[in-house]
Amino acid sequence: MDTGTAYGLPAPSSEADLVRVGPRTPGGEMLRRYWHPIALSTEAGGVPRKVRVLGEDLILFRDGRGRPGLVYPRCCHRGTTLYYGKVERDGIRCCYHGWLFDPEGHCLDMPCEPPENNASDRYRERVRQPWYPVAEYLGLVFAYLGPPEWKPVLPRYDVLDDVSPDEEVVADGSNIGLAGPTTPCNWLQTHENVMDPFHVFVLHGTHSGNQFVPIMGLLPEVTWHHTSLGMKSYQDRRLDDGRLFHRVTEVVMPNVRIVANPHVPRHGPSESVAWTLAIDDTTTKIYTLRRVPRGQRAERMGGNGKTWDELTEEEHQRRPSDYEAQVGQGAITHHSEEHLAATDRGVVMFRRRLREQIEAVQQGRDPLGVTRDPACALRHVEAGNFILEPGAAMSP
Numbered sequence: 579m580d581t582g583t584a585y586g587l588p589a590p591s592s593e594a595d596l597v598r599v600g601p602r603t604p605g606g607e608m609l610r611r612y613w614h615p616i617a618l619s620t621e622a623g624g625v626p627r628k629v630r631v632l633g634e635d636l637i638l639f640r641d642g643r644g645r646p647g648l649v650y651p652r653c654c655h656r657g658t659t660l661y662y663g664k665v666e667r668d669g670i671r672c673c674y675h676g677w678l679f680d681p682e683g684h685c686l687d688m689p690c691e692p693p694e695n696n697a698s699d700r701y702r703e704r705v706r707q708p709w710y711p712v713a714e715y716l717g718l719v720f721a722y723l724g725p726p727e728w729k730p731v732l733p734r735y736d737v738l739d740d741v742s743p744d745e746e747v748v749a750d751g752s753n754i755g756l757a758g759p760t761t762p763c764n765w766l767q768t769h770e771n772v773m774d775p776f777h778v779f780v781l782h783g784t785h786s787g788n789q790f791v792p793i794m795g796l797l798p799e800v801t802w803h804h805t806s807l808g809m810k811s812y813q814d815r816r817l818d819d820g821r822l823f824h825r826v827t828e829v830v831m832p833n834v835r836i837v838a839n840p841h842v843p844r845h846g847p848s849e850s851v852a853w854t855l856a857i858d859d860t861t862t863k864i865y866t867l868r869r870v871p872r873g874q875r876a877e878r879m880g881g882n883g884k885t886w887d888e889l890t891e892e893e894h895q896r897r898p899s900d901y902e903a904q905v906g907q908g909a910i911t912h913h914s915e916e917h918l919a920a921t922d923r924g925v926v927m928f929r930r931r932l933r934e935q936i937e938a939v940q941q942g943r944d945p946l947g948v949t950r951d952p953a954c955a956l957r958h959v960e961a962g963n964f965i966l967e968p969g970a971a972m973s974p
Contacts, residue, residue, distance in 0.1 A: 590912035596932055597764045597910050599856040600633035608936045609832055610724035611945050613732050615853045615865035616712075617719045618751045622646040624665045632723055633858040636710065639681075642667030647681030648721050650708035654685075660707075683709035716867050717749025730948040735851045737959045738867050746873075750866040754852065755837075757886040757901040760863045764910045765833065765856035766932075768864075771904060772827055772835045773924030775800050775813045782840075786897040790840035793823050802924045807831060807947040809931055810960055811924055820968040828961035829928065831935055831946045835864075836961040847962040860909040 595604040609632055616629050622640040629638045629648070637660045640646045651659045653672040662673040669680040671687075678687040685705040688696045695701040711722045713732045722729050738747050753759060761768060771777065775798055782788070783795040798813035808831040815823040828836040828848075833855070838848040852866040884893075886901070894902055918926060935945035949955065 588914070591914040592764075592910045593913045593929075595936055596929060597766050597859060599765065599859055604936045604940065605932075606632055607724075608932075608939045608945055609856065610722075611728055611939060611948055612724075612730070612832060613713070613720040613722050614833070614855055615718045615751075616648070616721045616855070618749050619646075619714050619717045619719055621751075622719050626661050626663050626665065626670065628661055630857050630861075631721060632856055634723065636721075637661055637663075637670075638712075638719065639663075639665045639670050641665060641669050641681060645681045646712045646714065646719055647679075648710045648712045649679065649681075649683060653677065654705060654707045677705075679707040679709075681709065681712075683707035716747045718751075718865055718867065728944070728948075730944075730950055731952050731955045733947070734956050735867075735959055736956060737847050737849065738851060738869060739956065741869055744872050745869050746871075748868050748870055750868060751863070753864050754866045755835075755864055755900060756862070756904070757899075760857060760861050761901065761905060762861060762909060763905045763907065764860060765854050765862045766929075767907050767911045768862050768900070768904050769829070769833055769835065769854040770925050770928050771900060772829050772837060773802065773809065773811055773928045774922070775811050775825075775827065775924070776921045777903070778813075778840070781899065781903055786899065789897075789899060791843050793817075793843070794840050796823070798825070800921075800924070802927055804927070804931070805960070807957065808834070809924075809927055814966075817965075822966040822968075824964040824966045826961045826964070828959065830957065832932060836959055838961055838963045845963050845965055847959055851959065 597605065599606045599609055614631055616631050617627065617638055621627055622638050624640065627638045629636050635651055637649050637651050638646065647670065649660060649670065651661060653660055653674065655672060655677050656674055658672065658674045660670055660672060663670040664673065666678065668686055669678050671678045676687070676689040677685055679685055683706045685702050685707065688702050711729065713720050715732060715734065716738055720732055741747060753761060756768060778794060779797045782790055788795040793815060796815040798815045801812045803810055803812070808829045810826055810828040813825040813827065817823055825838065830836065833853055835852045835854060836848050839850065849870070850866055850868040852864050855863045855865060857863055938945045
């Protein structure tokens with residue numbers, strides 16, 4: 579009799595607390611205690627823009643004073659969408675009856691109302707369009723969607739703040755590391771990949787041919803370590819001369835990934851910081867800030883000298899990369915069908931770290947890395963590529 583067939587498999591399930599990102603879900607409430615990138619600064623302009631973040635549909639604009647605003651799409655008057663609103667000097671005006679709202683939702687004008695309602699000390703002042711705080715950092719617009727009393731300061735990163743005169747920081751919303759404008763799967767199965775160094779040896783090294791610089795194709799010795807902000811992995815590859823290619827990859831809770839560029843033989847701290855944005859439960863996008871030589875822009879290639887979207891279906895099948903491996907798990911992976919092994923320790927540690935932050939929020943505490951002290955906003959980046967002499971070691 580045949581054994582081990584797929585017949586009769588139990589119904590699969592996912593760990594809902596980790597993958598659901600909407601309001602009032604455990605994972606979603608934890609994510610809402612942090613700032614998230616929602617657009618490039620250049621995308622916030624005089625034409626209202628639809629954005630979706632953590633399962634919420636919102637409208638982004640920049641008024642004539644240069645202030646970005648993020649508001650609930652339904653006008654608080656009669657409910658039509660502010661997507662068709664007109665951006666003016668002081669805010670956004672609804673197309674239906676002309677109510678004008680500033681970036682923080684204050685109603686500034688009700689042109690059809692009688693003077694007694696439109697006066698600043700009367701009805702108009704009591705009306706408020708729901709909104710969210712936004713802030714800009716090096717070309718990205720960030721939003722805070724959590725409870726106002728828990729709002730933290732927006733973090734900064736030393737590798738991006740300390741830039742030489744011949745360098746610049748480039749804001750990138752092109753989903754670097756995956757493909758297309760967005761990725762059709764849950765944020766967690768893309769983000770936890772950062773703590774899975776062994777997939778580099780197989781997926782990017784042997785199965786698809788070496789997709790990075792040759793040194794990345796060596797099988798590494800890997801250890802994982804907790805940090806004050808999240809966790810990191812050490813990946814050591816032994817070179818022919820006895821030295822170690824020491825690669826450090828870092829995640830900052832909950833969704834910051836700091837990964838040195840594997841395509842160039844550069845040594846030193848990582849030149850980029852990226853955020854894995856959960857657009858909703860089944861859609862993900864990566865925003866990146868990169869320190870590059872002034873005037874340089876890099877084009878992502880998917881193999882055979884083509885960009886990812888230029889590859890044929892057969893080329894994707896023969897040379898899969900992160901997109902294929904992660905989207906191939908389904909829109910939301912089935913955790914009940916996994917069989918985790920020793921090399922998955924980083925993934926296990928990261929999921930446990932996420933559960934701890936969810937529990938902290940449920941118990942009325944700040945999750946890891948949150949601060950309201952502006953003096954503590956600057957974060958030190960540990961990730962990067964380093965060459966160590968024989969016998970040298972870096973402590974956790």
